[in-house]
Amino acid sequence: MRATVLHSPGDIRLDTLPDPEIEADTDAIVRVVAACVCGSDLWPYRGLNKPQTEAHQIGHEQVGIVERVGTDVSGISVGDFVIAPFMYSDNTCAHCRNGVQTSCVNGGGYEGCQAELVRVPQADGTLVAVPGDVDDELLPHLLALTDVFPTGHHAAFSAGVTAGSTVAVVGDGAVGLSGVLAAKRLGASTVVAMSRHADRQELARRFGADHIVETRGKEGAAEVREILDGIGADAVLECVGTGESMKQAFLSLRPGGTVGYVGVPHGVELNVPAMFGRNQALAGGVAPVRRYLDELVPEVLSGALQPGAVFDQTFTLDQVSDAYRAMDERTAIKALLRP
Amino acid sequence: MRATVLHSPGDIRLDTLPDPEIEADTDAIVRVVAACVCGSDLWPYRGLNKPQTEAHQIGHEQVGIVERVGTDVSGISVGDFVIAPFMYSDNTCAHCRNGVQTSCVNGGGYEGCQAELVRVPQADGTLVAVPGDVDDELLPHLLALTDVFPTGHHAAFSAGVTAGSTVAVVGDGAVGLSGVLAAKRLGASTVVAMSRHADRQELARRFGADHIVETRGKEGAAEVREILDGIGADAVLECVGTGESMKQAFLSLRPGGTVGYVGVPHGVELNVPAMFGRNQALAGGVAPVRRYLDELVPEVLSGALQPGAVFDQTFTLDQVSDAYRAMDERTAIKALLRP
Numbered sequence: 222m223r224a225t226v227l228h229s230p231g232d233i234r235l236d237t238l239p240d241p242e243i244e245a246d247t248d249a250i251v252r253v254v255a256a257c258v259c260g261s262d263l264w265p266y267r268g269l270n271k272p273q274t275e276a277h278q279i280g281h282e283q284v285g286i287v288e289r290v291g292t293d294v295s296g297i298s299v300g301d302f303v304i305a306p307f308m309y310s311d312n313t314c315a316h317c318r319n320g321v322q323t324s325c326v327n328g329g330g331y332e333g334c335q336a337e338l339v340r341v342p343q344a345d346g347t348l349v350a351v352p353g354d355v356d357d358e359l360l361p362h363l364l365a366l367t368d369v370f371p372t373g374h375h376a377a378f379s380a381g382v383t384a385g386s387t388v389a390v391v392g393d394g395a396v397g398l399s400g401v402l403a404a405k406r407l408g409a410s411t412v413v414a415m416s417r418h419a420d421r422q423e424l425a426r427r428f429g430a431d432h433i434v435e436t437r438g439k440e441g442a443a444e445v446r447e448i449l450d451g452i453g454a455d456a457v458l459e460c461v462g463t464g465e466s467m468k469q470a471f472l473s474l475r476p477g478g479t480v481g482y483v484g485v486p487h488g489v490e491l492n493v494p495a496m497f498g499r500n501q502a503l504a505g506g507v508a509p510v511r512r513y514l515d516e517l518v519p520e521v522l523s524g525a526l527q528p529g530a531v532f533d534q535t536f537t538l539d540q541v542s543d544a545y546r547a548m549d550e551r552t553a554i555k556a557l558l559r560p
Numbered sequence: 561m562r563a564t565v566l567h568s569p570g571d572i573r574l575d576t577l578p579d580p581e582i583e584a585d586t587d588a589i590v591r592v593v594a595a596c597v598c599g600s601d602l603w604p605y606r607g608l609n610k611p612q613t614e615a616h617q618i619g620h621e622q623v624g625i626v627e628r629v630g631t632d633v634s635g636i637s638v639g640d641f642v643i644a645p646f647m648y649s650d651n652t653c654a655h656c657r658n659g660v661q662t663s664c665v666n667g668g669g670y671e672g673c674q675a676e677l678v679r680v681p682q683a684d685g686t687l688v689a690v691p692g693d694v695d696d697e698l699l700p701h702l703l704a705l706t707d708v709f710p711t712g713h714h715a716a717f718s719a720g721v722t723a724g725s726t727v728a729v730v731g732d733g734a735v736g737l738s739g740v741l742a743a744k745r746l747g748a749s750t751v752v753a754m755s756r757h758a759d760r761q762e763l764a765r766r767f768g769a770d771h772i773v774e775t776r777g778k779e780g781a782a783e784v785r786e787i788l789d790g791i792g793a794d795a796v797l798e799c800v801g802t803g804e805s806m807k808q809a810f811l812s813l814r815p816g817g818t819v820g821y822v823g824v825p826h827g828v829e830l831n832v833p834a835m836f837g838r839n840q841a842l843a844g845g846v847a848p849v850r851r852y853l854d855e856l857v858p859e860v861l862s863g864a865l866q867p868g869a870v871f872d873q874t875f876t877l878d879q880v881s882d883a884y885r886a887m888d889e890r891t892a893i894k895a896l897l898r899p
Contacts, residue, residue, distance in 0.1 A: 315791050316815050321839050324815035379841070452654050476655050476663035479843070486832045493825045497845040500660050502718070504818070504841035 223560070224336030225541045228276040230268030233545050235538055238278070241333070241340035246293035247311075249344035251303060254355075255364045256283040256335045256558045257532065258541075258548045259307075260394045261485050266545055269487065280335030280558075281307040282367040284360070287348070294344045301350040304518065305334070305341055306510035307368040312346030322346075322511040335541060337560045349514045351522070361529025361557060362521045365399070368510060369555065370528035371517065372483045373399025373460065375508035377407055380456035380481025384408030387449045389473045390430075392460030393421040395531040395555035396483060398428055400458040402528060405429030413445050413454065415469070421554060424530060438465070442472030454478060459505075464488045474501050481505045532557040562899070563675035564880045567615040569607030572881045577617070580672070580679035585632035586650075588683035590642060593694075594703045595622040595674045595897045596871065597880075597887045598646075599733045600824055605884055608826065619674030619897075620646040621706040623699070626687070633683045640689040643857065644673070644680055645849035646707040651685030661685075661850040674880060676899045688853045690861070700868025700896060701860045704738070705853060708894065709867035711822045712738025712799065713856070714847035716746055719795035719820025723747030726788045728812045729769075731799030732760040734870040734894035735822060737767055739797040741867060744768030752784050752793065754808070760893060763869060777804070781811030793817060798844075803827045813840050820844045871896040 226236045241250055262279055264270050287301045297303060310317050310325035317325050325346070333339050341347055351363060373396050382388055388404040390397050393416035404412050405428065413432040414425035422433045434444045446453040453475035459467055462484025470480045471492070479502040491503065520526035534553040536544040538560045547553035565575045580589055601618055603609050626640045636642060649656050649664035656664050664685070672678050680686055690702060712735050721727055727743040729736050732755035743751050744767065752771040753764035761772050773783045785792040792814035798806055801823025809819045810831070818841040830842065859865035873892040875883040877899045886892035 315789060319794075319814065319816050321814075321816035324838055379839075450654060455658075475658065475660075477658050477660035477848075482836070486836050489832045491830050491832065493828045493830065496842075497821070497825050499663060500718075500843075500845035500848070502841060502843035503835075504843070506836040506839035509816075509839070 222337040246291040248291045250289040251285040252288045253283045253285040258556045278333035283334035296345040303348040309343045309347040320512040322509040323507040361532045365528035370399045371510040371513045372508040374403040376458035376481040376483040377403040379505035380479045382407045386455045387411045389413045389454040390458045397460035402428040445473040531555045561676040585630040587630045589628040590624040591627045592622045592624040597895045617672035622673035635684040642687040648682045648686040659851045661848040662846040700871045704867035709738045710849040710852045711847040713742040715797035715820040715822040716742040718844035719818045721746045725794045726750045728752040728793040729797045736799035741767035784812040870894045
């Protein structure tokens with residue numbers, strides 16, 4: 222099969238690799254119909270994680286058709302169209318029952334979704350089959366459920382967004398924009414999106430943002446506070462993961478509010494005494510996508526929820542290096558890949 | 561009047577000072593009926609805060625009889641028996657309406673409650689008058705509402721304790737013990753108290769603790785996890801404020817759980833990537849006591865809630881240095897002071 226391999230930072234290629242095999246009886250092999258590039262794929266692409274020692278497959282978001290299943294798989298059948306959350310889980314252990322499928326005792330992360338075929342462990346617990354036909358119009362919205370939208374939703378949910386909440390969103394990547402949509406879906410009365418890019422501002426507005434703040438840092442946070450009754454947001458969604466973005470998030474938050482964070486933290490240090498004095502909470506983490514799918518899939522199938530609007534450019538797998546470049550240079554909000 | 565003054569770390573004395581005066585029209589002067597020593601008073605007593613530059617009055621917990629009120633005070637009358645939360649607030653600003661009276665725009669902290677008389681700013685917003693007579697039996701329970709019990713409650717509430725929660729409490733001071741009582745009051749199914757002192761273990765049991773863990777640190781946290789389904793607590797109440805106690809709290813917490821912290825942080829550094837990976841949240845801070853009083857006072861008056869059991873020793877104001885020594889040496893759980 223053809224599969225995307227990161228050879229070293231910046232060197233992303235479509236290589237020919239052996240087809241994946243069933244390794245455990247709980248595995249499934251999925252033929253990818255659509256995959257995409259995640260903001261978190263850019264960390265290793267940019268060489269900002271720990272030094273890369275060997276070439277490896279990459280990509281953790283895909284939807285596709287089940288091609289083969291292990292002998293212990295009973296809930297998913299060959300031919301099913303499935304949504305694959307970016308981490309696998311048995312969906313039965315104590316952590317899964319608590320809604321933290323990302324900490325499943327039989328779970329973990331996996332790479333290799335930017336490819337023609339991918340092996341998914343714990344298929345019964347991980348994959349969600351979609352009834353009926355999936356046309357090209359529905360496809361991006363279902364693909365968005367593998368990571369980006371539930372991650373934005375996790376930020377909003379963790380921050381306690383509910384009917385009438387005031388919300389600020391730090392980060393105008395696809396996750397931040399999804400956070401805008403998620404906050405509105407949860408009933409937020411006012412959403413302030415922080416963005417300096419016209420195309421992202423437009424999508425933020427389309428997703429329901431009431432205000433756009435272009436300024437960053439302390440000054441940007443002061444603008445957010447001014448818009449939100451002079452006190453700041455009930456909930457701030459931190460969708461970047463840097464020390465600077467986290468500072469901006471807390472400065473935009475009112476006393477007693479919660480930062481819901483989903484940006485993978487890189488060099489984040491918290492000012493605990495300041496948080497303590499202002500009763501500002503921090504919640505969130507790696508989004509337990511599987512937890513939210515039972516609620517989100519029907520809304521996408523009915524057309525009530527259309528999170529796939531974050532995909533503004535489509536590439537073939539052959540063009541995967543162009544897709545990464547577009548994401549890296551921020552000329553694409555989120556790149557969809559078709560094998 | 562006679563008033564407790566901290567001259568320098570370890571040097572606590574009962575001095576004679578001028579009576580406090582009404583300074584703002586919103587002030588009240590309260591004649592103290594009972595006061596107490598807080599765990600947080602021990603930080604300056606031990607010289608563990610920033611270097612002390614001058615002698616100052618101390619104490620922030622008292623109940624008493626209103627002696628005089630400013631011309632703008634309308635909700636509190638001379639002769640009222642009042643509960644005085646340890647921070648003052650107007651109880652009308654945006655932060656107060658959000659339940660964060662500790663961030664009131666007209667509020668703040670005040671010292672000087674370990675005395676015969678004390679000036680309380682923002683009397684209407686701060687003081688809660690108790691109807692009827694207050695006898696010696698009721699007194700400690702009302703006094704406990706000025707700080708210690710609502711602080712334990714704030715830890716439990718912030719950690720999301722609800723019916724069926726599993727809870728671990730780090731810290732067996734009066735706040736930690738109050739946290740045990742608060743967690744049970746909120747419906748916790750299992751509470752594990754971490755304590756190495758027989759007298760405190762006994763009170764923890766009396767307050768509803770189901771298990772006691774004597775071991776500290778990593779090993780203690782492992783014991784907590786083993787007791788709680790092998791995964792750790794849904795909610796951990798961090799009632800100490802040191803780096804070590806915070807580590808122990810997070811190690812005792814299950815993935816997806818919340819640490820509710822009320823120990824004033826001294827040298828706490830958080831492992832953000834670990835919190836992120838395990839979806840562990842941190843919430844809490846300076847307890848907004850006023851927020852909780854409307855709910856708690858009636859329960860104390862009815863006898864349903866008896867938080868004053870934390871007071872195991874009573875001293876006269878003359879003996880205030882003995883009271884501090886007893887708290888410092890942990891021979892008292894919490895010292896009550898009578899003028």
